[in-house]
Amino acid sequence: xxxxxxxxxQPSPWAPAAQRDEQRTLKRExxxxxxxxxxxxxxxxxxxxxxxxxxxxxxxxxxxxxFSSKDEILFECARRxxxxxxxxxAARRAPEETGLQRLTAIMRDYAIIMTEDFGQCVIRxxxxxxxxxxxxxxxxxxREIDQTVRTVIEAGIRxxxxxxxxxxxxxxxxxxxxxxxxxxxxPGGRYPPEAVAEQCVGxxxxxxxxxxGSEGSPAGCPGQPESA
Amino acid sequence: xxxxxxxxxQPSPWAPAAQRDEQRTLKRExxxxxxxxxxxxxxxxxxxxxxxxxxxxxxxxxxxxxFSSKDEILFECARRxxxxxxxxxAARRAPEETGLQRLTAIMRDYAIIMTEDFGQCVIRxxxxxxxxxxxxxxxxxxREIDQTVRTVIEAGIRxxxxxxxxxxxxxxxxxxxxxxxxxxxxPGGRYPPEAVAEQCVGxxxxxxxxxxGSEGSPAGCPGQPESA
DNA sequence: CGGTGAATCTACCCGCGAGTATAGAATCGA
DNA sequence: TCGATTCTATACTCGCGGGTAGATTCACCG
Numbered sequence: 001x002x003x004x005x006x007x008x009x010q011p012s013p014w015a016p017a018a019q020r021d022e023q024r025t026l027k028r029e030x031x032x033x034x035x036x037x038x039x040x041x042x043x044x045x046x047x048x049x050x051x052x053x054x055x056x057x058x059x060x061x062x063x064x065x066x067f068s069s070k071d072e073i074l075f076e077c078a079r080r081x082x083x084x085x086x087x088x089x090a091a092r093r094a095p096e097e098t099g100l101q102r103l104t105a106i107m108r109d110y111a112i113i114m115t116e117d118f119g120q121c122v123i124r125x126x127x128x129x130x131x132x133x134x135x136x137x138x139x140x141x142x143r144e145i146d147q148t149v150r151t152v153i154e155a156g157i158r159x160x161x162x163x164x165x166x167x168x169x170x171x172x173x174x175x176x177x178x179x180x181x182x183x184x185x186x187p188g189g190r191y192p193p194e195a196v197a198e199q200c201v202g203x204x205x206x207x208x209x210x211x212x213g214s215e216g217s218p219a220g221c222p223g224q225p226e227s228a
Numbered sequence: 229x230x231x232x233x234x235x236x237x238q239p240s241p242w243a244p245a246a247q248r249d250e251q252r253t254l255k256r257e258x259x260x261x262x263x264x265x266x267x268x269x270x271x272x273x274x275x276x277x278x279x280x281x282x283x284x285x286x287x288x289x290x291x292x293x294x295f296s297s298k299d300e301i302l303f304e305c306a307r308r309x310x311x312x313x314x315x316x317x318a319a320r321r322a323p324e325e326t327g328l329q330r331l332t333a334i335m336r337d338y339a340i341i342m343t344e345d346f347g348q349c350v351i352r353x354x355x356x357x358x359x360x361x362x363x364x365x366x367x368x369x370x371r372e373i374d375q376t377v378r379t380v381i382e383a384g385i386r387x388x389x390x391x392x393x394x395x396x397x398x399x400x401x402x403x404x405x406x407x408x409x410x411x412x413x414x415p416g417g418r419y420p421p422e423a424v425a426e427q428c429v430g431x432x433x434x435x436x437x438x439x440x441g442s443e444g445s446p447a448g449c450p451g452q453p454e455s456a
Numbered sequence: 457c458g459g460t461g462a463a464t465c466t467a468c469c470c471g472c473g474a475g476t477a478t479a480g481a482a483t484c485g486a
Numbered sequence: 487t488c489g490a491t492t493c494t495a496t497a498c499t500c501g502c503g504g505g506t507a508g509a510t511t512c513a514c515c516g
Binding site for chain 3: 487488489490491492493494495496497498499500501502503504505506507508509510511512513514515516
């Protein structure tokens with residue numbers, strides 16, 4: 001991972017500089033993971049950094065050696081969750097498939113992210129817990145994701161694979177159903193993440209009312225594309 | 229003050245006792261309403277009772293004259309929201325209609341409650357903000373609602389008006405989509421509550437994929453009841 | 457070994473907000 | 487008009503937790 005820096009070809013036996021950096025990264029990571037799990041389980045305010053430190057066998061000032069504030073920790077957790085979503089959403093931007101097919105793929109990945117630590121954090125922690133600055137940054141990330149999803153939905157409406165409804169409300173309803181997974185899902189419970197994703201997406205695509213013809217979702221027979 | 233309570237038929241001219249009680253109730257109400265709005269807007273922890281008091285042109289001790297703790301205020305707010313949901317859910321328990329018809333009615337009312345102050349409070353305020361005791365009571369209320377909804381869904385699956393899927397996941401997905409309204413809805417925005425409810429429920433019933441036959445929701449032509 | 461810097465700890469500060477003690481103002485009953 | 491009660495305000499306590507100052511330990515390098 002040499003980025004500009006430290007590219008000195010000097011093969012000193014057991015280069016310690018890189019090790020140091022790696023150690024630091026590893027420890028930051030450990031703090032983040034412990035923190036996000038506590039945030040998710042007990043809530044942000046109910047989690048003191050002392051508790052996090054204790055769980056890591058260190059003390060509070062050590063955490064402040066790696067992070068500048070509790071807000072930074074929370075934001076970094078949320079950022080990772082959002083980053084993951086952004087990736088899967090962006091991965092399906094290319095229009096080789098129908099809008100519904102692309103949206104279905106995004107929804108499925110989205111649902112699974114909601115069962116992960118950093119993904120849950122995005123939903124479980126309220127906006128008001130972040131500082132004003134962090135909240136703004138978070139909003140920007142969310143908007144970007146929202147925009148991507150919306151674009152896919154619009155494409156689906158145009159090609160006839162998605163029902164013609166208000167795009168904004170469509171997006172809210174879908175993301176709501178999926179976001180909610182983060183609230184009730186518990187690892188090791190009766191449903192594996194894939195099953196959750198499968199079922200939720202299936203319901204959103206097919207609807208509550210039984211379809212006349214087939215049983216399964218019409219993923220293979222979308223409305224005929226009629227790109228103007 | 230005999231707690232057999234105040235049933236003395238004595239019609240004293242302009243019974244002041246009743247007026248007193250009414251005044252007290254009115255003021256409690258005002259505190260609750262101001263508090264819940266601030267909770268919803270700024271979050272529970274970011275709302276101090278001093279702020280609430282200031283908004284009411286009173287001081288903090290006055291609030292404590294009407295409530296015993298901040299937790300009691302929050303719980304009372306949430307309780308009202310849940311109570312409203314419980315009512316609408318229970319109202320549609322009788323099986324004169326198909327399961328889907330009953331569920332649709334519940335969902336619609338549920339969605340509208342999510343646009344109201346106390347309804348929003350139930351969703352926007354995390355479980356961890358309540359005291360242990362209050363949280364337990366809240367859970368009980370939520371479970372009761374959940375159970376009612378689930379029963380309706382099961383009836384719908386039996387009579388064929390609702391797709392045969394895992395009831396638990398079905399419930400989570402539906403409530404998730406509807407609960408999320410509380411997060412993004414803003415009064416005076418572009419969508420009136422009825423429109424929100426209409427669209428969300430419509431999508432959940434019909435699904436994202438266009439239906440072959442009709443355009444609208446098949447509210448009038450549910451799957452033929454086939455009660456064994 | 458002795459110095460240098462990274463990493464961690466002990467011991468503290470400090471502000472905020474929930475909750476309270478208590479006194480004073482208004483209201484009512486006689 | 488005089489208590490008694492209801493209601494509200496002033497002025498406080500107090501604990502919790504975010505954040506910091508400064509000492510200390512340790513690892514490596516010369």
